[in-house]
Amino acid sequence: MSENWVRACATDDIDEEDVIRFDHDGQTFAVYNTPSGFYATHGMCTHEEQHLEDGLVIDDVIECPLHQGRFHIPTGEAKGAPVCVNLKTYPVRVDGEDIYINTAG
Amino acid sequence: MADYIATNAASSGVKLDKKLVKQLSRRSDRPGLIYTAQWLVLLALTGTAVWMALGTWWVIPAMLAYGTVLTVPSYSMSHECAHGTAFRTRWLNETMLWISSLLYFEEPYHRRFSHASHHTYTWMEGKDSQMPFDTPMGLKEWFLEVTGIGLFIYESPLYIRNALGRFSDEVRRYTPESELPKLKWGARACLAIYGSLAAVVLAGYWWPVIFILIPRLVGGPIMLLFTLIQHVEMQENTLDLRDSTRSFRTNWLGRFLYMNMNNHIEHHLYPMVPFHQLPELNKAVKDQLPEPDPGFFRTNIEVFWVVLKRSLRLGTKAPSIRQAPHMIAERGAKAERITKGYV
Numbered sequence: 001m002s003e004n005w006v007r008a009c010a011t012d013d014i015d016e017e018d019v020i021r022f023d024h025d026g027q028t029f030a031v032y033n034t035p036s037g038f039y040a041t042h043g044m045c046t047h048e049e050q051h052l053e054d055g056l057v058i059d060d061v062i063e064c065p066l067h068q069g070r071f072h073i074p075t076g077e078a079k080g081a082p083v084c085v086n087l088k089t090y091p092v093r094v095d096g097e098d099i100y101i102n103t104a105g
Numbered sequence: 106m107a108d109y110i111a112t113n114a115a116s117s118g119v120k121l122d123k124k125l126v127k128q129l130s131r132r133s134d135r136p137g138l139i140y141t142a143q144w145l146v147l148l149a150l151t152g153t154a155v156w157m158a159l160g161t162w163w164v165i166p167a168m169l170a171y172g173t174v175l176t177v178p179s180y181s182m183s184h185e186c187a188h189g190t191a192f193r194t195r196w197l198n199e200t201m202l203w204i205s206s207l208l209y210f211e212e213p214y215h216r217r218f219s220h221a222s223h224h225t226y227t228w229m230e231g232k233d234s235q236m237p238f239d240t241p242m243g244l245k246e247w248f249l250e251v252t253g254i255g256l257f258i259y260e261s262p263l264y265i266r267n268a269l270g271r272f273s274d275e276v277r278r279y280t281p282e283s284e285l286p287k288l289k290w291g292a293r294a295c296l297a298i299y300g301s302l303a304a305v306v307l308a309g310y311w312w313p314v315i316f317i318l319i320p321r322l323v324g325g326p327i328m329l330l331f332t333l334i335q336h337v338e339m340q341e342n343t344l345d346l347r348d349s350t351r352s353f354r355t356n357w358l359g360r361f362l363y364m365n366m367n368n369h370i371e372h373h374l375y376p377m378v379p380f381h382q383l384p385e386l387n388k389a390v391k392d393q394l395p396e397p398d399p400g401f402f403r404t405n406i407e408v409f410w411v412v413l414k415r416s417l418r419l420g421t422k423a424p425s426i427r428q429a430p431h432m433i434a435e436r437g438a439k440a441e442r443i444t445k446g447y448v
Contacts, residue, residue, distance in 0.1 A: 018127070019263045047281075048225055049107040052121065056130045058193065065377050066111055067221040068189040071108055080189060081214065082279050 004104035008040065010097050019062060021053035029090065030103060032073050034060050039073045040092045040101045046078070046085035062087075072091070112227040112256055114374040116344035126375055129210040129382045129389070132182050132193035134382035137251045140191075140364070141201065144182075147174045152315035152316060159315070168323055175317075177331060178207035178322025181364035181380075187217045191380040206319060207295060210260055210326075212267065215276070215286065222279035228341050228349040230443050234279050234338070240341055241432050241440040247409065250333060253325035267292035331362075334404045338411060340429035341443055346373045351427060352387075353398040367401070368395055398426045415440055 008022040014033040021043055028043030030052040043052055045064040054065040061070050061079060069083030076087035080085045091102040111114050148292060152173035155296035158164040185191040186202035206213040219234040237255060238246040249255035266273060270289045273279070280288060302313040340348040352370045359367065365383040366372055378386050387394075398404045407423040411432070417420050420436045422428070434440060 015124075047221075048111065050111065054126075056127060056132075058132055063189070063377065065375075066113060067224060068377060070189070079283065080195065081217050081287075082281070084283050 004102050005093070005100045006103050008099050008101045011038070011094060012093040012097065014099075019053055019055060022024055024101075024103060029103075030055075030062070031092070031099060031101065032052065032057060032062065034073055036060055036074065038088040038094055038099055041071070041073065042078050042090075042099055043084075045069060045083060046087055047083040048074060059086050076095045085096075109225075110344055111225045112229070112344055112346055112349070112373065113224075113376075114346075118372060119347075119374050119390060121375070121390055125389060126377070130375070130377040130379070131382075131384050134191065134194050134197060135203075136194045136379070137192040137197065139187075139378075141182075143361070144178050155315065155320075168320060171316075172320035173323030173327045174324075175320045176328045176400045177362040178364070179205045180328045180332065181205075181362065181366060183209045183211070183213075183216055184220070184366070185364055185380050187220045189375055190377070206428070207298060208317070208337070210256065210321070212264065212288065212295050214287045215263070215267065215280075215406045218284065218288075220281045224373065225245065227346060227373055228336050228339065228343070230341050234275060236336075236341075238337075239442045239444055240337075241415060241421070241434075241442065242337055242408075242412050243440070244284075244412055247333075247412045251326050251329050253322065253329055253377075256325075256329070264292050264296055268296055297387065330349070330405050331359075331366075331401065334398070334408060335366075337408055338423070338426065338428045338432045340431075346370055347395055348429065351398055351404070352394065353404050354401060355401040359401050395427060420431070 002062050006024050008029065009020060014020050014031060016033055017029050017035065019032045027062040028103045029036065029037050029068050030041050030043040032039045034057060034096060042064040045052055047064065050064055052062055052064060056063040060073050063071050064083065065071050067082050068078035071077065071083060072079050078084050078086050088105060090105050093100050114121065142349055151167065151174050154167040155164060155171045158167040166436050178256050182191060182205035183203055186198050186205060191201060202213045206216050223235035228236060237259065238250055267276065267288045272285055276288065302317065304311050330341065334351055334353060336350055343349050346368055350370045353367050355363070355367045355411055366381040368383040368387045371383055371386045375386060380431045404426050407426045411421045411423050418437050418439065420434065422433045
């Protein structure tokens with residue numbers, strides 16, 4: 001595993017249809033458990049900096065807690081105003097009971 | 106990191122279990138569809154009453170009822186849909202946002218972006234784009250606000266400017282550059298719809314006047330009395346929403362028309378929570394909040410009484426509603442005004 005792959009958490013650490021925050025090397029990530037699998041994105045909303053860990057996962061969408069702007073989790077695409085800038089996504093791999101993120105994106 | 110702190114539960118020092126917040130925030134189409142169906146039934150009943158009463162004095166109470174039922178929920182639904190919380194299904198939410206915003210008289214995209222600013226900077230001077238009057242409020246401002254004249258004076262030039270693509274600095278402040286074309290086309294679409302209705306009237310059909318224009322004007326003050334007491338007489342420029350925002354008690358009809366937004370502090374603390382869960386949110390967080398003010402009528406009467414006495418340089422301590430300390434002046438004192446941020 002390359003040095004950019006970092007263990008974020010265990011699969012059990014994230015409830016179904018939920019998101020948690022993972023901080024590493026000065027960066028904040030959001031790690032998701034969605035109906036279509038585990039994903040990771042940058043951890044802050046691109047509209048006005050809010051932690052997405054407090055947001056709501058609805059199917060494959062994360063809704064920002066402050067203004068309810070929405071992103072498509074697998075692609076990071078901005079799906080609903082007031083967000084309009086896409087969210088950076090990161091590759092995720094599940095190894096046993098652990099979730100790893102490629103922090104290089 | 107952002108160079109500001111958004112006004113929310115964290116800035117207010119209110120704590121609630123994260124899982125409970127997310128549980129209360131769960132989305133469903135059902136409550137929004139039930140609400141819409143109930144609203145349509147009420148509109149049909151009161152609208153029929155207006156139709157049957159035309160030409161008699163009974164048209165006055167019928168129009169008051171229909172105007173209230175048309176206007177207050179149009180504001181409430183527009184607000185809820187701007188948050189995206191009325192329905193789980195996105196297109197339902199966006200469709201109702203357009204319909205209700207048109208009735209409320211605000212272009213839907215502008216509604217959403219300006220309201221986002223209101224949540225980020227709740228009652229912050231010069232930053233909250235929905236801080237429509239000077240504080241402490243004077244009698245003239247009360248009149249302009251409650252009659253809807255203030256809203257008309259603000260929104261009408263905004264429609265024209267946005268439709269022409271001549272965005273004010275204020276609009277540019279809270280709207281991302283990439284979204285400005287949506288504001289332009291949204292304003293054009295709204296003006297085209299209003300223009301079409303005007304053309305229908307000019308062609309000799311009076312139903313837009315009877316069933317939209319007059320009831321909207323009649324119901325406007327009721328709607329604006331609901332929105333007035335959300336923040337009036339409260340503290341500006343504070344991060345604690347408990348000091349800047351008012352929750353109030355109201356009866357079942359008020360809660361229905363206003364979509365439970367009488368729980369207004371709760372809504373600002375956790376804007377993800379949809380309207381139908383606000384009573385549950387209130388139960389969960391009430392031990393951290395001040396007591397709600399007494400009620401829609403009493404709160405408004407006390408606000409008016411305070412505003413009137415302020416204009417007469419009399420003491421401005423209200424009998425029972427919550428007021429920021431600097432809103433309370435002794436007899437003869439002149440109010441130190443904070444000027445509104447927009448326009």
